[in-house]
Amino acid sequence: MHIRRSHDEIAANRARYEEHQRQGLNATPKALPGKSDKPAASIAEDRIIHREIIPGGWYWSTRVKANEVLRISLDQGLSTLSLIAWNAADTTERLNLPDTVKVQWTTGLAKGRVIFSDMGRVMFSIVEDSCGAHDVLVGGSTASSNAKKYAGANGPALRNTRDNFVLLATKAGLDKRDIPAALALFAPVRVDADGKFHWKPELVQQGDYVDLRADMDMIVGFSNCPHPLDPNPVYAPNPVTVTRIEASAPSADDLCRTATPEAVRGFENNAFAAL
Template sequence: MHIRRSPEEIAANRARYEEHQKKGLEFAPKALPGKSAKPAPVIAAADIVHQEKLPGGWYWWTRVKANEVLRITLDEGFSTVSVIAWNAADPSERMNLPDTVKVQWTTGLGKGRVIFSDMGKVMFSIVEDSCGAHDVLMGGSTASSNARKYVGANGATLRNTRENFVLVATKAGLDKRDIPAALALFAPVRVDADGKFEWKPELVSEGDYVDLRAEMDMIVGFSNCPHPLDPNPVYAPNPVTITRIKAVEPAADDLSRTATVEAIRGFENNAFAAL
C-alpha cells in the first residue's frame, strides 16, 4: 500500500536528513584507543550484581538494565563466547550485526565501538576490550558443523550455539525465528587478500576480557561453544566467567557515545525512543 505524505512531513524529513548530513561532514571522529590492559581491573564486591561461571558447551541468559556492564573473561583458558540480545521492553527489536558493520564502516569491533539494534539504536557499548578479536561475519556452530568438524563424533551429542540459542529464546518466551545473528567474542577471524576467512589464534590469550555496557534494558543470551573455524580437532571449550556489574551513569564525554557521528545518531535514537 502506497502511503502519501504531506508536504510538511516531507519537508521535516528532508530537514532532519540535511541536519544529519551536515553533522557527518563536519564531525571529526575521535581516535579509538588500543587494547585494554591486562589483567582485568578488580571489581568491588559491592558492585557485582551477579556472577556466572559458564561451562564449556553450555548457555546462559539474563536480563540487564541500562548502564549495567557485562564482563566476559577468559580466566580458565581459551573459549569463544557467542552473544545475542533483545530489547526487554520490545523483543521484536534485536541485535543487528549487519547494521553494526554497515553503520560504522568496519567489521573490527573493539573498545569505543558500539553494537546496534535493527531499529538504529545502540544496544551495547564496548567500554573495555583486551584483544579486539571478535567475529561479526560467520555466526556460531550448529549440529551439522560439529558433525563435520569433529571426526568420529555424532554432532547431535555435542552442544552447539544454534541449539543453545533456541533454548535461550524459548526460556525467554521467544521463538527460534526471533534469534538474531550472533556476535562471537574471542573469535580471531580475519579476512585475507583473497576474501577467505583465516583463524589467527595469536590474537587471543588467557585472561582476555570484554566489558559490554548495556544501553537499554535487555535480554541477553550467551553460548560457550567452539567457533566453526576453530582448528582444534577436540571439542574442549573452557569455562568462562560472566559478571554483571551495577549501573553507573556514563560521563558526558564517554568515548563510545562521542567517538563517531554514527554512534551519536544511534544514541539520539535511544533518547528519542525513551520520550
C-alpha cells in the same frame, strides 16, 4: 517487476556510495583507543550483581538494565562465547550485526565501538576490550558444522550454538525466528584480500576480557561452544566467566557516545525512544 539499470546509472550509484563511505571514514577518529590493559581492573564486591561461570558447551541468559556492565572474561583458558540480545521491553527489537558493520564502516569491534539494534539504537557500548578479536561475519556453530568438524565423535553429545540459542529463546517465550545473528566474542577471525576467512589464534590469550555496557534494558543470551573456524580437532571449550556489574551513569564525554557521528545518532535514537 525487474528493473534493468544501465552501466552509467550503476556507476553513478557506486560513486555516490563511495563518497558517502569516504565521508563516514574521514569523520571516524583516526585512532580509537588501544587495547585495554591486563589484568582487568578489580570489581568491588558490592558492585557485583551476579557472576556466572558458563561451562563449555552450555548456554545462559540474563536480564540487564541500562548502564549495567557485563564483563566477559577468559579466566580458565581460551573459548569463544557467542552473544545475542533483545530489547527487554519489545523483543521485536534485537541485535543487528549487519547494521553494526554498515553504520560504522568496519567489521572490527573493539574498545570505543558500539553495537546497534535493528531499530538504529545502541544496545551495547564496548567500554573495555583487551584483545579486539571478535567475529561479526561467520556466526556460531550448528549441528551440521559440528558433525563435519568432529568426525567420529559422538555428535549428539556435542552441543552447538544454534541449538543452544533455540533452547534459550524458547525459555524466554520467543521463537527460533526471533534469534538474530550472533556476535562471537574471542573469535580471532580475519578476512584476507581475496575475501577468505582465516583463524588467527595469536590474537586471543587467556585472561582476555571485554566490558559491554548495556545501553537499554535487555535480555542477553550466551552460548559457549567452539567457533566453526576454530581448527582445534578436539571439542574442548573452557568455562567463561560473565560478571554483571552495578550500573553507573556514563560521563558527558563518554568515549563510546562521542567517538563517531554514527554513535552520536544512535544514542539520539535511544533518547528519542525513551520520551
